[in-house]
Amino acid sequence: MKKIIGYIILLVLVCFLIPILGVKRFENLAVASNTLVENQIIEKSTQQKGELEEKQEKSEKQDRKITLLHYKTNQVEEISLDTYLYGVVSSEMPATFELEALKAQAVVARTYTMYKVNHRKHDNADICDNSACCQAWITKEDRMARWEEEVREQNWNKIVEAVDSTHGKIITYENEPINAFFHSNSGGMTEIPINVWGGSGYPYLQAVQTAGEEGYEQYYSEVTVTRSELENKIREKHSDFQIDWNASDCIKVLEYTQSNRVKTLKVGNLNLSGVEIRTLIGLKSANFEIEMSGNNIKFKVKGYGHGIGMSQTGADSMAKSGSNYEEIIKHFYQGIEIKDL
Numbered sequence: 001m002k003k004i005i006g007y008i009i010l011l012v013l014v015c016f017l018i019p020i021l022g023v024k025r026f027e028n029l030a031v032a033s034n035t036l037v038e039n040q041i042i043e044k045s046t047q048q049k050g051e052l053e054e055k056q057e058k059s060e061k062q063d064r065k066i067t068l069l070h071y072k073t074n075q076v077e078e079i080s081l082d083t084y085l086y087g088v089v090s091s092e093m094p095a096t097f098e099l100e101a102l103k104a105q106a107v108v109a110r111t112y113t114m115y116k117v118n119h120r121k122h123d124n125a126d127i128c129d130n131s132a133c134c135q136a137w138i139t140k141e142d143r144m145a146r147w148e149e150e151v152r153e154q155n156w157n158k159i160v161e162a163v164d165s166t167h168g169k170i171i172t173y174e175n176e177p178i179n180a181f182f183h184s185n186s187g188g189m190t191e192i193p194i195n196v197w198g199g200s201g202y203p204y205l206q207a208v209q210t211a212g213e214e215g216y217e218q219y220y221s222e223v224t225v226t227r228s229e230l231e232n233k234i235r236e237k238h239s240d241f242q243i244d245w246n247a248s249d250c251i252k253v254l255e256y257t258q259s260n261r262v263k264t265l266k267v268g269n270l271n272l273s274g275v276e277i278r279t280l281i282g283l284k285s286a287n288f289e290i291e292m293s294g295n296n297i298k299f300k301v302k303g304y305g306h307g308i309g310m311s312q313t314g315a316d317s318m319a320k321s322g323s324n325y326e327e328i329i330k331h332f333y334q335g336i337e338i339k340d341l
């Protein structure tokens with residue numbers, strides 16, 4: 001009987017106490033190993049911090065300066081290229097766009113700037129802050145003031161990340177920075193320069209298709225004018241303009257470009273380019289259809305901008321489908337390389 005009780009006690013010891021001791025030991029081991037991991041993390045973060053500081057110092061040293069002409073005040077400011085680019089990217093593309101699209105915009109803006117440095121328009125500066133002349137730019141203070149308070153910090157940080165993470169990257173063709181045109185929305189297909197400015201010599205600017213742009217507000221717009229409004233607008237530039245509104249072909253598209261924009265439009269006794277009509281009427285692009293009803297002429301417009309080079313909404317749409325900034329750039333500019341300055 002004593003023997004049996006002895007066995008029961010031994011069994012209890014084996015079943016309960018030994019596992020408890022084991023767990024204790026495991027916990028101790030776990031604590032020790034956690035401490036080790038923490039130490040490693042601290043060491044690593046100190047190391048990373050050191051690397052980051054080094055990187056920042058390096059980038060400050062490497063960051064070139066440009067001269068920026070402030071259009072309104074006529075003052076010329078010397079500014080570091082990346083600081084200038086924060087103001088360009090935040091002015092040219094919504095911060096709500098995907099990070100990879102913003103990175104593509106940063107590289108495009110840096111390239112456009114370097115092109116302007118090599119082909120100066122202004123005697124006293126590399127580039128100006130007038131979007132109609134060179135490239136839009138905004139101060140950090142003005143930019144922040146235009147955002148809602150709760151998104152200010154995160155928006156600005158996103159812009160800074162887009163510029164910093166592509167530091168020094170530019171798009172080159174035959175080792176030269178390209179003339180990196182961009183626009184808001186291509187309406188499904190980009191345009192070649194000859195159909196907009198009549199110029200050529202940019203082999204990297206070809207017409208390419210873009211998917212997903214129809215989801216953006218910039219994709220479609222309408223402008224309606226009356227017959228007399230249209231006549232007045234055209235006569236401002238062409239005093240010999242005449243039109244017989246009873247003729248069935250009084251307004252007719254004669255030719256389209258390969259990207260479906262209006263190349264030539266017959267209006268009364270004139271043949272005008274789609275680009276000129278766009279300017280005269282104030283349409284968002286030269287990709288339009290005309291609908292006439294009674295006294296009204298309705299222009300149904302696809303896309304926003306000249307259509308050359310990178311479409312910003314197209315870039316955002318590609319980024320949403322998983323493309324990175326290099327893939328986006330290589331889609332919109334042909335035969336190019338992305339290189340360090």
Ligand SMILES: [Zn+2]
Binds near residue numbers: 121122130
């Ligand atoms: Zn300018």
